[in-house]
Amino acid sequence: MGTFVIHSHFRLHEWVAEEKGYYAAEGLVDYVLKKNDLGAGVNDPANITPEGKKFGAYESYEAERDAYVSCACHWTVNMAAAADHGTLWGECYSVCPGAIVVPPESPVMRPEDLADVEVAVGYHSGSHYATVQGLEPFMPRDRIKLKFGGVPDERVDAAVDREVAATNVFGLQYYVLEQLGFRKIVDTSFMMTANIAKDADLDDVRRYFQALRRAQADIDFMHQKYVHHYLKELPARYHSLVDVRRFGPGERIVFEPYTRAIYDMTQDWVKERGFFENDKVGHAPYDRAVVSLATA
Numbered sequence: 001m002g003t004f005v006i007h008s009h010f011r012l013h014e015w016v017a018e019e020k021g022y023y024a025a026e027g028l029v030d031y032v033l034k035k036n037d038l039g040a041g042v043n044d045p046a047n048i049t050p051e052g053k054k055f056g057a058y059e060s061y062e063a064e065r066d067a068y069v070s071c072a073c074h075w076t077v078n079m080a081a082a083a084d085h086g087t088l089w090g091e092c093y094s095v096c097p098g099a100i101v102v103p104p105e106s107p108v109m110r111p112e113d114l115a116d117v118e119v120a121v122g123y124h125s126g127s128h129y130a131t132v133q134g135l136e137p138f139m140p141r142d143r144i145k146l147k148f149g150g151v152p153d154e155r156v157d158a159a160v161d162r163e164v165a166a167t168n169v170f171g172l173q174y175y176v177l178e179q180l181g182f183r184k185i186v187d188t189s190f191m192m193t194a195n196i197a198k199d200a201d202l203d204d205v206r207r208y209f210q211a212l213r214r215a216q217a218d219i220d221f222m223h224q225k226y227v228h229h230y231l232k233e234l235p236a237r238y239h240s241l242v243d244v245r246r247f248g249p250g251e252r253i254v255f256e257p258y259t260r261a262i263y264d265m266t267q268d269w270v271k272e273r274g275f276f277e278n279d280k281v282g283h284a285p286y287d288r289a290v291v292s293l294a295t296a
Helices: 013-019 057-062 074-082 126-135 152-160 171-179 202-225 227-233 260-272
Strands: 004-007 031-034 069-073 087-089 093-096 098-102 118-121 145-148 166-170 183-187 190-196 252-254
Touching: 004 202, 013 031, 013 202, 013 227, 057 069, 057 074, 069 074, 069 126, 074 087, 074 126, 074 190, 074 260, 098 126, 098 171, 118 126, 118 152, 126 145, 126 166, 126 183, 126 190, 152 166, 152 171, 166 171, 171 227, 190 202, 202 227, 202 252
Parallel strands: 004 031, 004 069, 118 145, 118 166
Antiparallel strands: 069 190, 087 190, 093 190, 093 252, 098 166, 098 183
16 A cells, blocks of 8 residues: 545644544554546636536546545535545544535525525535525525536635625635635534445555544643634635634534434435436445445
């Protein structure tokens, strides 16, 4: 096996684990931590349509991300694993704060006001599914309107430049827009999971998550000590516009299993709403799509 490649995910955990030496302490020595990158596909002209940029987290797994372990919303990782694009790590999941937000001057005050209003989201990414899930209690599904606005940083830019009426952001990007005065209309916090490359050394994967477990305890105890790491994920143009010392802890890893019931319910929910064309829908059962210490 080569160097264990880790993708960060706009969160603190990977950076805290590196700062505190937890990877080495758990026996993961030959690794490299790289910023998460959805790749050039997002802005490939072939993927730009009247609906927006139709390339997202799922497509990045189809294209085989350059990482042994990376994270995305559980909907995408679930569907990717079912289609044999890596496997889902079943030993834990995380919950990330998120919301549909509007500029402070917006007339939108209630979720119902977003009926027929385009909400900027990332295609086949957490914000895509979370917007539908968050708005379904307030309006018929055919009145939920989406605009595929690219990666999270691009959606922050579009929101700040007032190019979109509303946008769904999570974690770091949510804290940015919140501090810039954007107003939360509906909470869309959602579950994340990890995608494991087919050729990953599962012992190294276990060491990686043991390091993150230790980092999570540090973040829980006093996240303020570590918020400076957000600057590594935040584009330089925003460094002078926001104060990361005011940011919250963000995503929280829950070391409980991603169960068969959750896997099956997620499959049903995604398929019922037609997020994927039939030729992209995978059919691998839980035992083949999800890997854990018990099955490794």
